Amino acid sequence: MATKQSPVKIHVRAIKPEIASPPNAGLAMTIFNYMPTNIRARFAPSPTGWLHIGSLRTALFGYLIAKTLHGKFILRVEDTDQKREVAGAVESLIKILDWTGIRFDEGPHLGGDYGPYVQSQRLAIYEKYAEQLLAENKAYRCFCSVERLEKMRQGQQAKKLPPRYDRACRELAETEVNKKLAQGEKFVIRQKMPLAGQVIVRRIARRHKISGPRFGRPDFNKVRWYADLSVRRGG
Ligand SMILES: [Zn+2]
Numbered sequence: 462m463a464t465k466q467s468p469v470k471i472h473v474r475a476i477k478p479e480i481a482s483p484p485n486a487g488l489a490m491t492i493f494n495y496m497p498t499n500i501r502a503r504f505a506p507s508p509t510g511w512l513h514i515g516s517l518r519t520a521l522f523g524y525l526i527a528k529t530l531h532g533k534f535i536l537r538v539e540d541t542d543q544k545r546e547v548a549g550a551v552e553s554l555i556k557i558l559d560w561t562g563i564r565f566d567e568g569p570h571l572g573g574d575y576g577p578y579v580q581s582q583r584l585a586i587y588e589k590y591a592e593q594l595l596a597e598n599k600a601y602r603c604f605c606s607v608e609r610l611e612k613m614r615q616g617q618q619a620k621k622l623p624p625r626y627d628r629a630c631r632e633l634a635e636t637e638v639n640k641k642l643a644q645g646e647k648f649v650i651r652q653k654m655p656l657a658g659q660v661i662v663r664r665i666a667r668r669h670k671i672s673g674p675r676f677g678r679p680d681f682n683k684v685r686w687y688a689d690l691s692v693r694r695g696g
Pocket of ligand 1: 602603604605628629630631
């Protein structure tokens, strides 16, 4: 019998420093209190044009934190959005960062023990994790066409609703999935978020939310998460 599920609640809580900190030290003290000393910080810009000043600030923060804590600072090129990629942007990125004096310990131009450091060269790693998520029932294949998703999005916007996927493929029967796979239908892998309960996200700094779900390549947010895991683990 189906049980009535309450909608999932998502809480985002800022982590508070555990020790007393000077009044103006705020974020820096918060970060330092929670950082391990062997950290591996990474800067992951997209090669879609000139380096944005905001990205440069992010790189500087990462570099200062990594070096203050005697950690490593890593450059990983986030070339998942191939449609927007600009020729020569990677070289330009490296040149600008070099000019600023921000020094990397590992990266596509330096090598290192946990490469490759270009996202598009790491697809085999993500395929492995995508398969794992599917096997653990934490993800599912979505066969919806771009046209269907676009029509759905427009309908939601017309009703002033936030655009979201309607989970049409979430409960597809295994036989149906296999049939579609056998017919060579294209799919993306979606995360199976719990529909009830609470998700608590602890954050120490506000992050930008970036979407980009349908490139035929791994979704930007998921890639970044698994990339961070796999960079640490070395794949
Ligand atoms: Zn679907």
